Amino acid sequence: MARTNDAAPILVSGGGIGGLAAAYTLALQGLPVRVFEQSPEFREVGAGIQLGPNIFRVLEKIGLKDAILADAHRPPAQEMRNALTGKLITRIPLGDVFFKRFGQPYGVTHRADIHGTFLKACQDSNLITLENSRRVDSYEERDDGVTVVLDDGERVNGRALIGCDGMWSQVRERIVGDGKPRVSGHIAYRAVLKREDVPQDLWRPDVVLWAGPRTHFVHYPLRRGELYNLVAVFHSDRYEEGWNAEGSTELLWEHFKGQRPEVLRMLERIETWRMWVLCDREPVKNWSSGRVTLLGDAAHPMLQYLAQGACMATEDAVVLAEKVAVLPNDLPAAFQAYTQDRYLRTARVQIMARVYGDFYHARGVTAELRDLALAGRTPEQSYEGIAWLYGGP
Numbered sequence: 001m002a003r004t005n006d007a008a009p010i011l012v013s014g015g016g017i018g019g020l021a022a023a024y025t026l027a028l029q030g031l032p033v034r035v036f037e038q039s040p041e042f043r044e045v046g047a048g049i050q051l052g053p054n055i056f057r058v059l060e061k062i063g064l065k066d067a068i069l070a071d072a073h074r075p076p077a078q079e080m081r082n083a084l085t086g087k088l089i090t091r092i093p094l095g096d097v098f099f100k101r102f103g104q105p106y107g108v109t110h111r112a113d114i115h116g117t118f119l120k121a122c123q124d125s126n127l128i129t130l131e132n133s134r135r136v137d138s139y140e141e142r143d144d145g146v147t148v149v150l151d152d153g154e155r156v157n158g159r160a161l162i163g164c165d166g167m168w169s170q171v172r173e174r175i176v177g178d179g180k181p182r183v184s185g186h187i188a189y190r191a192v193l194k195r196e197d198v199p200q201d202l203w204r205p206d207v208v209l210w211a212g213p214r215t216h217f218v219h220y221p222l223r224r225g226e227l228y229n230l231v232a233v234f235h236s237d238r239y240e241e242g243w244n245a246e247g248s249t250e251l252l253w254e255h256f257k258g259q260r261p262e263v264l265r266m267l268e269r270i271e272t273w274r275m276w277v278l279c280d281r282e283p284v285k286n287w288s289s290g291r292v293t294l295l296g297d298a299a300h301p302m303l304q305y306l307a308q309g310a311c312m313a314t315e316d317a318v319v320l321a322e323k324v325a326v327l328p329n330d331l332p333a334a335f336q337a338y339t340q341d342r343y344l345r346t347a348r349v350q351i352m353a354r355v356y357g358d359f360y361h362a363r364g365v366t367a368e369l370r371d372l373a374l375a376g377r378t379p380e381q382s383y384e385g386i387a388w389l390y391g392g393p
């Protein structure tokens, strides 16, 4: 049987934000890494993402904070408004007081920009090999290494395998075996406008969330304010699965009719929406087995209501590399230590994201109660409520 020596690379399946972050943090520890991405290019689809102070804390550790902030927009506040009455429910300042409280900023960025920063960092490392159009079909594990089998039949030996292959992870199926993700019944439509295409009186520097019955609509600027991100979410059981498909505009109007003109005028600007059927999974206590582990959406896929999936994947990558640095000659033990460090924090985000979703989409008396409860909060109370997340990892 082939033996794998310590100079063999760590293999990564998937080159999304999680896979590239893992490759980069492991290379910083001096380890060679090979990343296999099934798509013909290393590229992010989709639109904007929000970045909490917790991701900037770990990005600072790995030297990428400034590069990611350079492309981002720093919103002065997060606002929640009632989509039927237009009333301001709560406004959470994200400026100096927020920075003082968490020691890091809040940012919003284009997914292509954050992914592009990780990609460039990986390309600049002579320890990382990036390979496109290469799908990991299966793997075999031995005491001293892992062999992955690619879609063209090639077998590649490595010291270990990290499954960063997203929500429908094949590597997870072997380790956790919990089948398909849970379809939430919520659908997200996303689009990006140029700043000049946003009606002038509707352009806002803040992250604004319009909470409606079984819907919400979020908008914020991207890329230093040059672009504008729109996300409309509604409940529907019409789709079982779907990822970055074109969304039907009629279905959107059915769900948003009767909402404030500010919402409808903004939705009208979009001709083509991309649609995501939102899924997650139940949290698990362990996602490592021997020399194989998971990271990002493969490990703990979550609904997007806390805006944390990419933040959690990046935290994972930094913690994983720290554990490997402590136990470089015992990767199975390092992977166990990584999982034990991460599972409760990520489980809390998975669970709380569902709760936030219900809160945003509340109807009738529940919505009235939500508005009352939030209106009474000071910014400091809002910060306190989210300190478990933004204060970590």
Ligand SMILES: Cc1cc2nc3c(=O)[nH]c(=O)nc-3n(C[C@H](O)[C@H](O)[C@H](O)COP(=O)(O)OP(=O)(O)OC[C@H]3O[C@@H](n4cnc5c(N)ncnc54)[C@H](O)[C@@H]3O)c2cc1C
Residues within 6 Å of the ligand: 013, 014, 015, 016, 017, 018, 019, 036, 037, 038, 039, 048, 049, 050, 051, 134, 135, 136, 137, 164, 165, 166, 167, 169, 170, 188, 190, 231, 276, 295, 296, 297, 298, 304, 306, 307, 308, 309, 310, 311, 312, 313
């Ligand atoms: C509507 C929406 C809004 C969101 N908003 C935010 C936000 O504001 N903030 C935030 O932090 N997060 C947000 N997220 C979540 C975030 O986008 C994800 O959590 C994050 O991108 C996950 O990264 P990943 O690398 O783990 O997985 P993915 O991005 O899914 O990457 C997986 C990669 O693996 C590749 N792959 C899959 N199988 C194989 C295989 N067998 N072999 C080789 N390659 C393979 C895929 O092609 C893909 O490139 C949002 C998500 C959605 C849907």
